[in-house]
Amino acid sequence: MARPLLADIDLDALRHNYRLARDLAPHSRALAVLKADAYGHGAVACARALEGLAPAFAVACLEEAETLREAGIVTPIMLLEGVFEARELERVEALGLWMVVHSDWQLDALLAHRPARPIPVWLKVDSGMHRLGFPPERVEAVWKRLVTAPAQACDLHLMSHFATADALDPSYFQHQLALLEALAERLGAPTCLANSPATLAWPEAHGAWNRPGVMLYGGDPLEASSEASRRLKPVMTLRSRLIAVRELAAGEPVGYAGRWRAPRPSRIGVVAAGYGDGYDRHAVDGTPVLVEGRRTAIAGKVSMDMLTVDITDIPDAEIGSEVVLWGRAANGEVLPVDEVARYCDTISYTLLTGVLPRVPRRYHGGFG
Ligand SMILES: Cc1ncc(COP(=O)(O)O)c(C=O)c1O
Structure with missing residues (x-):
């Protein structure tokens, strides 16, 4: 017999978990996170299984988006960290991608670019993760620069990432959420905030879009599993x-x-x-x-x-x-x-x- 080790991937379970993410947040759209080769499950196969069900996908970098486009995936794809070099903007445009803008050099590069069509942009705020994003006090000014550049940027959203949405102690999560709610209200901005734990456990964090990742693959990210997370199926x-x-x-x-x-x-x-x-x-x-x-x-x-x-x-x-x-x-x-x-x-x-x-x-x- 051949070496008998296999990773069996149940794409029906993937679709079940995606539907759960969507049903838990009936007023949001769920962007399926397919980065890192769909968390090891095979991004192309998972994208094919989710096409028509998920309105958009998210990946970490241009190369991951290219792999999906080369496989014939036509669903919109978001670059969660935006571009790593200004010259990637041409490929973003050619492949019809959406992108995060999290830093000044990305903003300057985008505004200096002359795309044939504006690029959908999600402005990333550092609300407390302290990884990527503009500090909250700068967000209004950056937002205005994007709003006044309709040839470069369209479909603006405010995006942020939670550090502790999985934890039993809600205090830091609530601190981040309060900050984001105030910002979104001031700007009148649609939001994309919730990862898997927030999709599962924090309806108040559900925005225009959510970004479930590990839960799509049946991983339960919560420190204490919930009625909803127990409905996830292993993929x-x-x-x-x-x-x-x-x-x-x-x-x-x-x-x-x-x-x-x-x-x-x-x-x-x-x-x-x-x-x-x-x-x-x-x-x-x-x-x-x-x-x-x-x-x-x-x-x-x-x-x-x-x-x-x-x-x-x-x-x-x-x-x-x-x-x-x-x-x-x-x-x-x-x-x-x-x-x-x-x-x-x-x-x-x-x-x-x-x-x-x-x-x-x-x-x-x-x-x-
Ligand atoms: C910016 C961003 N959004 C969403 C996700 C998905 O998170 P999760 O797999 O916990 O749902 C990740 C994963 O690391 C991420 O970095």
């Missing part, structure tokens, strides 16, 4: 098989540095997946996996091409048995990627975007 299932089984006496070690030692006579299954595939090497002993749809756990350090799991309590597990590292097993049992991420001291975002090209993606559904 990626990272699926492999047992390629060897070992019988160990009590006390025998497994893998590099012998990190795990059998506490009793044990059966160890060897799985074809490792950090060379993007599975996180920080996974501790006890990180959950599904073998034949039943929960068990990692035993021993993750290697480049393999990892080892304790199958002592799954006596019918054998070479060829199904292993799900996250996602949905054949028997319907789900192992959320967020749960695996906690054992790796990370977030679902890094696990999903970290699945390497060596892992074939296999697509299901997604039409109609």
